[in-house]
Amino acid sequence: MEAGRLPLRVAIAEAERVLGEAGVASPRVDAELIAAHVLGVERGRLVLVPLVDRQVVDAIGRLVTRRAQRVPLQHLTGGAPFGPITVEVGPGVFVPRPETELLVEWGLAALRGVVAPLVVDLCTGSGALALALASARPDATVHAVELDASALAWARRNADRRAAAGDTPIVLHAGDVADPNLLAELEGRVDLLVCNPPYVPAGTVVPPEVAKHDPARAVFGGPDGLxxxxxxxxxxxxxLRPGGALAVEHDDTQGESVPALLSARRVLTEVTDHPDLAGRPRFATARRG
Ligand SMILES: C[S@@+](CC[C@H](N)C(=O)[O-])C[C@H]1O[C@@H](n2cnc3c(N)ncnc32)[C@H](O)[C@@H]1O
Structure with missing residues (x-):
């Protein structure tokens, strides 16, 4: 061993132990992602780094301590990968979840064959859905709506970064989905509307990462979550225009109630519910008839 250098695998094993004892759901993955972040390499390339300096081990240890306090990993690394892009996140905005990428995939499939589509993302948070769709469909015009001022500031920052990277700029709106005049200028014209709204029923016990670090307004959707x-x-x-498509994410307890809400609207047809990768009911889709 080179003098003063330490095996990375020992540092990662120690990080995994600390995170596991703190109740972190995936301690090995998080330990490796923290090490990769400190070293500035992809997680898959950690095997190519057998030995590291003491400063690297200390930097990993500092982040592991904060992660053990259940600060979200994405707040520590500053970024949340989401489909084809990474969005910056931190205090004041919801951390995008991998399962929400399913809405992007479904939405892109629904837009196949539609030239220069008009897309709306309601409850955009960091802008993840809107920006992923804009990145995948440069010919689209994407509008995104958010009620919360600090979330909107994160969305603006992400939108500016993506536009600087060459993606088609999105159109951000400060707005409330309860406003009957929201996006009135787009009425009857939208090809795809996606939404990952707050949907957890009030009073549900959630993990510390969510309870302390995701804004309550981003998580809870009233007594029934709806x-x-x-x-x-x-x-x-x-x-939506006639034939336009809708995809809305929901809680795994809402696999019947959300499709029922969609079906109750005469103009919405082809109502279907979809599972996530774990097989739990996760999002509902429909088309405007
Ligand atoms: C679950 S987060 C989803 C954020 C983002 N779409 C994502 O998937 O990462 C829900 C977002 O909806 C916003 N929100 C809550 N109520 C709203 C309302 N009435 N109108 C618009 N946005 C709202 C919250 O501030 C939060 O940013």
């Missing part, structure tokens, strides 16, 4: 989704369904009925 308060914001009800408004989103109204927006979709008003904004």
């Amino acid at each position: 308060e914001v989704i009800r408004q989103v369904v109204g927006c979709a009925a008003r904004l």
Whole structure:
């Protein structure tokens, strides 16, 4: 061993142990992602780094301590990978989840064959869905709506970064999905509307990362979790063009209630619910008839 250098695998094993004892759900993955972040390499390339300096081990240890306090990994690394892009996140904005990428995939499939589509992302948070769709479909015009000022500031920052990287700029709106005049200029014209709203029923016990670091307004959707989704369904009925598509994420307890809300709108057809990769009910889709 080179003098003063330490085996990375020992540092990672120690990090995994600390994170596991702290109740972190995936301690090995998080330990490796923290090491990769400190070293500035992809996780898959850690095997190519057998020995590291003491300063690297200390830097890993500092981040592991904060992760063990259940600060979200993405707040520590500053970024959340989301489909084809990475969005910056931190205090004041919801961390995009991998399962929400399913809405992007479904939405892109729904847009196949539509030239220069008009797309709306309601409850955009960091802008993840809107920006991923804009990145994948440079010919699209993508509007994104967010109520919360600090979330909107993160969305603006991400939108500016993506535009600087060459993606088609998105159009950000400060707005409330409960506003009956929201995006009135787009009524009856939208090809795709996506939304990952707050949908957790109030009072549900959530992990510390969520309880302490995701804004409550981003997580909880009233007593039955459906308060914001009800408004989103109204927006979709008003904004979609005939044949336009809707995808809305929901809680795994809402695999019947959300499709029922969609079906209750006469103008919405082809109502279907979809599971996530773990097989749990995760998002509902429909088309405007
Ligand atoms: C679950 S987060 C989703 C953020 C982003 N779409 C994502 O998937 O990462 C829900 C977002 O909806 C916003 N929100 C809550 N109520 C809203 C409303 N009435 N109108 C617009 N946005 C709202 C919250 O501030 C939060 O940013």
